[in-house]
Amino acid sequence: MAGRGGGRRGRGRGRGRAARSPSPATPSASSPEMDVEGPVLFEFVLVLKGDPRGIQRLPDPFAVYVAGDDRPGTLHLREASSGFYRWIVDVIYDGRGKMYLHIGWEKFARHHRLEAGFILLFTYYGDRDLSVKVFDETRCRRDNHDNHGDSTDEEDD
DSSP states (O other), X not given: OTTGGGGOOSSOSSSSXXXXXXXXXXXXXXXXXXXXXXXXXXXXXXXXXXXXXXOEEOOHHHHHHHHTTOOOSEEEEEETTSTTOOEEEEEEEOTTOOEEEOTTHXXXXXXXXXXXXXXXXXXXXXXXXXXXXXXXXXXXXXXHHTTSOOOOGGGGO
16 A cells, blocks of 8 residues: 555654544543543632631641642632633732632632632642532532522422
C-alpha cells in the first residue's frame, strides 16, 4: 500500500485522532457532576454562621495541608455542578496561621445566595482548585431543588 501514512513519520503514536483517549483531567461536557478533575486530596465542611458574605475561616487542618503549597494567595472556587466556571477568591492568614476566604468570597456568596445555616462541602483537588456543594436550611443540595419552587406550610393546613 504505497502512500499509507503519507510519508509522515514522527508525528506521534497511534492511528490518528480517533484512537486517542481524552485526558483524564478533562471532564466530559455531558457529565452532570464535574468532580472528575483528579483525585480528591482533601474535603471539609463549613457551616455558615453570622454574615455568610463576611470573611470565612477555613479549618486549621486544611490550612496546614495547603501550607505545603507555599500558602496560596488565592483559591479557585466553583459550584460543583457549574462546570468550568471558577471564582478567584483571595486568601488571607492571621498571625497564628489561620486561613480565611476574603476578597472574592462576597461575590461568590451573593451569586449563590448563601445564608447563615447553609452547609458547604469543599473538595480540594490541588493546584488551588476547590469544588463547592451548597446545602441549604433543608439540608438538601441547593442546585437539586433551587428552581423547583419552595414548599410552603399553607399546603399542610
